[in-house]
Amino acid sequence: MVLVFVETKNGKFKKAAFEAVTYGYKTAQVLGTECVALTIGNTEGGGQLGKYGASKVYQVTGDSLNSFDSQSFTSIISEVAQKLAAQVVIINHTSTGRSLLGRLAVRLEAGSVAGVNAVPTNNGSFKVSKAVFSGKAIATYEVSSPIKVLSVMGNAIQPEEIGGEISPENIEVNIPNSKIRIKELKTEEGIVPLPEAELVVSAGRGMKGPENWGIIEELADVLGATTACSRPVADTGWRPHHEHVGQTGVAIRPNLYIAAGISGAIQHLAGVNSSKVIVVINKDPEAPFFKAADYGIVGDLFDVVPRLTESLKKFKAS
Amino acid sequence: MKFLVCVSKTPETTAKIAFSGDGSQFETSGVNYIMNPYDEWYALVRALELKELHGGSVTIINVGPASNDAVIRKGLAIGADNALRVNAEPNSSLYIAKQIAEHAKTENYDVIFCGKESIDYNGSEVGAMVAELLDLPFISFANHLDLEGNLATVSRDIEGGIEVAEVETPIVVSAAKGMAEQRIPNMRGIMMAKRKPLSVVEPFDFADLSVPVHFQLPPEKGGCVYVDGENMDELVRLLHQEAKVI
Ligand SMILES: Cc1cc2nc3c(=O)[nH]c(=O)nc-3n(C[C@H](O)[C@H](O)[C@H](O)COP(=O)(O)OP(=O)(O)OC[C@H]3O[C@@H](n4cnc5c(N)ncnc54)[C@H](O)[C@@H]3O)c2cc1C
Ligand SMILES: Nc1ncnc2c1ncn2[C@@H]1O[C@H](COP(=O)(O)O)[C@@H](O)[C@H]1O
Numbered sequence: 001m002v003l004v005f006v007e008t009k010n011g012k013f014k015k016a017a018f019e020a021v022t023y024g025y026k027t028a029q030v031l032g033t034e035c036v037a038l039t040i041g042n043t044e045g046g047g048q049l050g051k052y053g054a055s056k057v058y059q060v061t062g063d064s065l066n067s068f069d070s071q072s073f074t075s076i077i078s079e080v081a082q083k084l085a086a087q088v089v090i091i092n093h094t095s096t097g098r099s100l101l102g103r104l105a106v107r108l109e110a111g112s113v114a115g116v117n118a119v120p121t122n123n124g125s126f127k128v129s130k131a132v133f134s135g136k137a138i139a140t141y142e143v144s145s146p147i148k149v150l151s152v153m154g155n156a157i158q159p160e161e162i163g164g165e166i167s168p169e170n171i172e173v174n175i176p177n178s179k180i181r182i183k184e185l186k187t188e189e190g191i192v193p194l195p196e197a198e199l200v201v202s203a204g205r206g207m208k209g210p211e212n213w214g215i216i217e218e219l220a221d222v223l224g225a226t227t228a229c230s231r232p233v234a235d236t237g238w239r240p241h242h243e244h245v246g247q248t249g250v251a252i253r254p255n256l257y258i259a260a261g262i263s264g265a266i267q268h269l270a271g272v273n274s275s276k277v278i279v280v281i282n283k284d285p286e287a288p289f290f291k292a293a294d295y296g297i298v299g300d301l302f303d304v305v306p307r308l309t310e311s312l313k314k315f316k317a318s
Numbered sequence: 319m320k321f322l323v324c325v326s327k328t329p330e331t332t333a334k335i336a337f338s339g340d341g342s343q344f345e346t347s348g349v350n351y352i353m354n355p356y357d358e359w360y361a362l363v364r365a366l367e368l369k370e371l372h373g374g375s376v377t378i379i380n381v382g383p384a385s386n387d388a389v390i391r392k393g394l395a396i397g398a399d400n401a402l403r404v405n406a407e408p409n410s411s412l413y414i415a416k417q418i419a420e421h422a423k424t425e426n427y428d429v430i431f432c433g434k435e436s437i438d439y440n441g442s443e444v445g446a447m448v449a450e451l452l453d454l455p456f457i458s459f460a461n462h463l464d465l466e467g468n469l470a471t472v473s474r475d476i477e478g479g480i481e482v483a484e485v486e487t488p489i490v491v492s493a494a495k496g497m498a499e500q501r502i503p504n505m506r507g508i509m510m511a512k513r514k515p516l517s518v519v520e521p522f523d524f525a526d527l528s529v530p531v532h533f534q535l536p537p538e539k540g541g542c543v544y545v546d547g548e549n550m551d552e553l554v555r556l557l558h559q560e561a562k563v564i
Contacts, residue, residue, distance in 0.1 A: 141529065304547045307547070
């Protein structure tokens with residue numbers, strides 16, 4: 001059995017949740033078994049996980065579980081995994097998932113692989129791949145323990161409609177008290193967080209100053225994209241820190257990454273080179289970023305970006 | 319207060335990544351190594367700041383071979399009081415975490431710091447593992463940490479925002495950007511580091527459960543298609559019809 005712990009935000013499921021379930025379904029197929037989903041906290045619409053490949057949805061509810069604590073969640077997921085004799089436990093490689101993976105590995109005495117980017121194979125031994133060296137290489141891991149834990153990189157797999165809605169069932173487990181008290185939660189509503197974003201518009205020092213970011217925001221707006229920036233831009237306070245992408249910032253892998261006025265330093269590329277399609281706008285034809293680009297525009301971003309926004313508006317309207 | 323900082327050694331951020339012909343080994347020749355930036359810039363510096371505020375000591379731990387001593391000495395030059403190296407060539411995060419926990423379980427550290435992730439294997443696993451092995455709360459991706467007595471106030475990065483929490487020490491924390499500002503070691507620090515204790519202990523046996531067995535470079539990009547800056551309708555068409563991303 002493959003167990004997928006499905007994350008929710010304010011009780012609601014995000015796209016990453018469906019990705020994890022579809023990944024779990026495909027892993028279960030490789031192992032010739034079924035995929036079971038688990039939700040923790042008070043959630044709405046758990047039944048839809050059936051659509052993405054779960055043959056059962058178990059839920060552990062309780063008001064105390066609406067805020068996340070790696071210690072209590074590890075205890076719950078491990079207990080369910082042991083009860084159901086899970087062979088593989090799958091979670092998302094999100095900030096939540098990343099604080100759980102190592103704990104689950106210890107608790108379940110399981111070999112773990114963080115941030116897998118493809119469905120495992122099981123020909124004699126269990127193998128699965130992930131990006132290493134900040135996206136500069138891919139490593140294949142062999143996991144030898146009877147039970148395994150994997151965290152799935154965002155956008156590594158697309159959710160697929162496999163089955164139909166099912167009714168979630170409650171499962172009895174011991175609910176430990178959390179030692180962590182959440183005081184405050186500051187989230188930006190309505191914006192897709194960078195690690196989950198499928199479309200990203202990013203800009204660098206070529207923008208000259210924070211007052212010029214209107215054209216980037218407008219482009220992002222028309223596309224429905226999330227904005228990002230290079231490190232010096234965040235370091236000088238032109239843009240908030242959470243927008244900084246690269247080796248020492250957020251690593252992303254959107255479907256589309258548009259970079260304007262960014263030179264393409266190796267540390268920047270390390271966080272964005274797993275993007276499916278890269279568009280580079282730079283006035284310097286020698287900018288290293290063009291080597292990593294799928295589409296390049298040599299030109300002044302102050303002309304090109306507004307023009308692109310206009311073309312997109314026309315496209316959207318047609 | 320006692321602080322432990324887990325420090326790993328990683329290839330420099332500009333290092334060229336290459337593998338042996340059969341893909342089994344990382345090619346180390348010509349690669350310069352550094353202290354993992356998250357460990358150096360954020361974890362270590364915040365531990366030092368907290369020691370400066372509250373007194374106590376900062377210990378560095380690394381699980382690695384003797385060639386890691388240079389990186390450990392840099393940590394001592396930045397200001398750590400002493401260091402411990404577990405003499406091993408680790409192949410998995412769990413192996414590393416087991417060695418760290420083995421040391422930490424009898425030392426009563428108030429805060430165990432590690433970095434958000436190592437920039438080579440990008441696991442962000444070790445911290446969570448150490449926390450579980452010691453049965454301690456774990457705050458991942460912390461961008462701020464204050465201590466008052468045994469009460470820690472921590473702010474951490476979550477998707478699309480920030481969460482502020484309170485928790486009693488002892489705790490394990492993984493440090494992200496924002497936690498502190500990088501410190502450059504000065505001459506005095508470098509001289510003093512030579513005399514600071516760096517002890518070496520042998521690892522205890524633990525058989526890996528998950529190891530990398532093959533490496534490869536990502537598939538090459540097909541080359542850049544240039545589009546005229548005057549003709550953004552063409553770019554939109556390409557993104558829609560060819561790349562199918564919009
Ligand atoms: C250890 C370490 C870690 C690092 N981590 C990161 C990281 O995570 N992320 C990151 O981004 N960087 C990181 N860096 C920094 C990185 O090396 C580069 O310095 C940085 O990415 C450069 O940012 P930039 O491209 O915005 O600026 P620049 O390199 O200054 O490039 C600006 C670009 O804009 C172009 N330009 C200027 N005007 C225009 C115009 N009008 N129209 C079009 N184009 C224009 C220029 O031709 C140039 O290519 C790191 C560095 C180190 C040492
Ligand atoms: N060999 C090691 N010795 C000591 N600490 C380590 C080692 N490897 C990783 N760490 C710590 O664990 C953190 C996360 O590493 P990782 O799980 O590899 O992403 C690093 O930032 C370090 O603080």
